Amino acid sequence: MSDSDLILRGGRLDSRKFPGRRLPPDDQLPEQRNSSPTNKDLNNDTAATPSSSSTSANEENTGTAWYTPLTLPFYDYHVLGFNMSFVWRCPTSSVLLPFFRQNFTLNHLDVGVATGYFPSAALLQLQQQQQQQQQQQKENHQGSSSPIPTTTTAAAPAALTLMDLNPHSLEAARSRILRDNSNPGSVEIETVQHDALSLPAPGVLRRRRFASVSMFNLLHCIPAPCEEKTRAFELAAQCLLDGGVLAGCTVLPVEEAVGAGAGGWWRVPLAGLHLRVYNSEGGRRVFGNLGDTREVLERGLRRWFDEVEVKVVGCMLLFRGKGPKRAGTEEDG
Ligand SMILES: C[S@@+](CC[C@H](N)C(=O)[O-])C[C@H]1O[C@@H](n2cnc3c(N)ncnc32)[C@H](O)[C@@H]1O
Helix, strand or coil, X not given: CCCCCEEEECCEEEECCECCECCCCCCCCHHHHHCCCCCCCCCCCCCCCCCCCCCCCCCCCHHHHCCCCCCXXXXXXXHHHHHHHHHCCCCXXXXXXXXXXHCCCCEEEEECCCCCHHHHHHHHHHHXXXXXXXXXXXXXXXXXXXXXXXXXXXXXXXXXXXXXXXXXXXXHHHHHHHHXXXXXXXXXXXXXECCCCCCCCCHHHHHHCEEEEEXXXXXXXXXXXXXXXXXXXXXXXXXXXXXXXXXXXXXXXXXXXXXXHHCCHHHCCCHHHHHHHHCCCCCCCCCCCCCCCHHHXXXXXXXXXXXXXXXXXXXXXXXXXXXXXXXXXXXXX
């Protein structure tokens, strides 16, 4: 981990300054102090008692253990390239990246980051658009007869927060975004080590609030009953501004995807075998999604968001929730 990170470890803030941004040291809200978190820290320094089978301690949670400095360099080619196009039949370039971009803002939280491909690509595109607009404004001024220069407001730096249970993923994503970004001063990155199913969300994020949250390819990795995975939606709702948007995607079991609109199983011929392997001991249980259903996930979204859209492409469930409901107002949809 670099010195420039801010890491929240199982409810304890290990605040290491990073450029241009320092978050309050008193991270925890009172209810968080009193709660019994369901995750254990990687370093075991804040080991907490798991409350259920959804324990996502990194050393037990093989859904995070796969992501190491040895495997992460292959992630984009294998997972986002081959698997998305040929196994799940939901290509990154034509489906997932456009969907991510549609729901990305310059005040964004990405949950479950791996290599940071999506936020990095989306950020780059938004910044290029901003540069083009500024260039356009300049040219308009040069072409005008007015002696008064048009005021071009300097774009505020993008604020990007990365949350993951695995520090290797956090570091890989953070350095990738800084590397891809031609103007590193234009983005402020925070990293938070936290289990996406552990509620409440870190106090520092609930106070900060985001315009958009993404959760791409996370839920199928988590070895928990489907109903428990919907806690991640509650976590996102807690971190969002009023009217903010959560977008994500997760691989469904083949029979679910077929029933939910993927068409016949022959449209996803490689998916069944891959699902069995990825959910098996031999496949190191990189997935834990055989019990996932569109219905439970959609109901979980409706519990926490005013407007919900879901769509199945190949084996992938794409979901979007807009307008987080606040605790006390939620109703079971
Ligand atoms: C398949 S990768 C998805 C990465 C990226 N969003 C994408 O679509 O390419 C899953 C990421 O989620 C993280 N992860 C798995 N279980 C988690 C949990 N319970 N809480 C937070 N992060 C988790 C893993 O460490 C990994 O970085």
